[in-house]
Amino acid sequence: MKQLPLYFLLCLAGLLAAWGMALMAPDEATPEHPGLRVYLGEGCIHCHSQYRRPEGVDLQMWGSPSDPVAEADRQHPVLFGNRRQGPDLSNVGLRRSRQWNRLHLQQPREVRRGSRMPSYAYLFRDDDPRGEALLDYLQSLGEENREQWLQFIASWQPEVSLSGGDPVEGERLYREYCAGCHGARGRGNGPVATQLEPAPRDLAQPSGWIWVTPNLAGADRRLELARLIKFGRPGTSMAGTEWLEDRDLANLIGFVDELEQNK
Ligand code: HEC
Ligand code: HEC
Known part of the structure; x- marks a missing residue:
């Protein structure tokens, strides 16, 4: 029974350590962008990556590969993804206009014949703010890569x-x-x-x-x-x-x- 206070103290120390770690964790672990929350909530990540691979067709379609270390620091949460039912979206804000993205989210098959992408028209109904928030987020993707992308096309x-x-x-x-x-x-x-x-x-x-x-x-x-x-x-x-x-x-x-x- 003498050991009980020691056991109790150890538990207390453990709890204090966990609390301290929670305080030190970066705030950015919670997605701040309302559009990113929509992206996560709708499960876009199940079909889309956000990571341009350093080989193969990625280099021919999307230009310079992603820097995994820089991206791991920048993305919160990290959305590299390893499934691709659809294209990589890491620079989609440079490649698709807001108008195109809106139309495509609402009526994917009007824009891309035979597309397997589901329609997200409901995100835009009845003043639902989620659709435009998602578009804000999509248009921000790749912004840091704009110059490289334009140079890649020109060359x-x-x-x-x-x-x-x-x-x-x-x-x-x-x-x-x-x-x-x-x-x-x-x-x-x-x-x-x-x-x-x-x-x-x-x-x-x-x-x-x-x-x-x-x-x-x-x-x-x-x-x-x-x-x-x-x-x-x-x-x-x-x-x-x-x-x-x-x-x-x-x-x-x-x-x-x-x-x-x-x-
Ligand atoms: C079931 C799989 C699936 C899901 C879930 C899905 N997509 Fe797609 N997406 C696709 C496919 C397949 C394409 C390629 C055909 C097309 O353009 O419609 C595509 C294309 C796109 C494109 C065009 C990219 C380009 O380079 O042409 C964007 C932008 C996009 N999706 C965004 C989203 C967003 C945002 C979500 C979540 C709200 C989402 N997708 C959910 C399958 C999916
Ligand atoms: C989603 C609709 C859309 C699709 C699909 C599309 N275009 Fe276009 N295209 C446009 C729009 C909009 C413009 C005008 C762009 C602007 O200046 O705003 C344009 C402009 C052009 C131009 C004129 C460029 C110039 O110098 O002014 C050419 C050529 C062209 N498209 C060819 C094509 C070809 C070929 C395809 C198929 C591979 C294609 N487009 C697919 C919407 C589309």
Whole structure:
């Protein structure tokens, strides 16, 4: 029985130590961003990572790899994730506009034909603040990487020639990835077009384009177009199709050229 006070003291010391550790734990362990709380609550992490791997297709689609040590310090909680039903979202705020993200969260299949992503339209209903909070959070992702991302796009080069693309194959890709916004014949009047401001460009009238340098021809024009199609135009709702291979880009360009000739 003599041991009881000692046992009691040890328990007390243990409790005090646990309390001290709780006080010292960083506050950031609790997600502060209301949009991050929505992200966690809705289970986005079950299908999306936030970590660009230092190898393979990640390097071709999303540029510089994530720095795991810096990210482990920055992310609270850490959302690297190891499951990818959908794309990595670590720099999605640079790659997708707020307008695109809103539309896509509400009607994923309108924006991406056949998408397996569930609709989150309910987050935007009846003045529910969760939808816009989630968008604030998504648009913040990648901000620290903006300069690197723009440089990556500007220096991207295809590994195969972009000339001689097959317009028939290009049209198939166009129907899949572009027509929803730009319309079947490229006139900027796809089913989603009325929900975008500014509207998707008329692809049969390159004189009205503003991002691809006007009056460019040949290989220089194809390169600019390929960069635009693959990576989109940051800050606009012209979103990239980062997963397309160089041959697909060449075929798409072949079809876009035909749209102009047949207008
Ligand atoms: C069941 C799996 C699943 C869940 C859960 C899910 N997504 Fe997705 N998501 C996908 C798939 C698949 C795609 C690719 C097809 C597409 O763009 O719709 C995608 C695409 C995206 C994109 C476009 C990224 C890009 O690079 O094109 C964003 C942004 C996104 N999801 C955000 C979210 C958010 C935010 C949540 C939680 C509210 C969420 N997703 C939940 C499967 C999922
Ligand atoms: C989500 C809708 C959407 C999809 C999908 C889309 N675009 Fe666009 N696109 C736009 C919008 C919006 C603009 C105008 C961007 C701006 O300036 O705000 C645009 C602009 C363009 C331009 C004009 C660039 C310039 O110099 O002005 C081209 C070319 C283009 N898109 C090609 C494509 C191709 C090819 C695809 C398919 C691989 C595609 N787009 C998919 C919405 C879309």
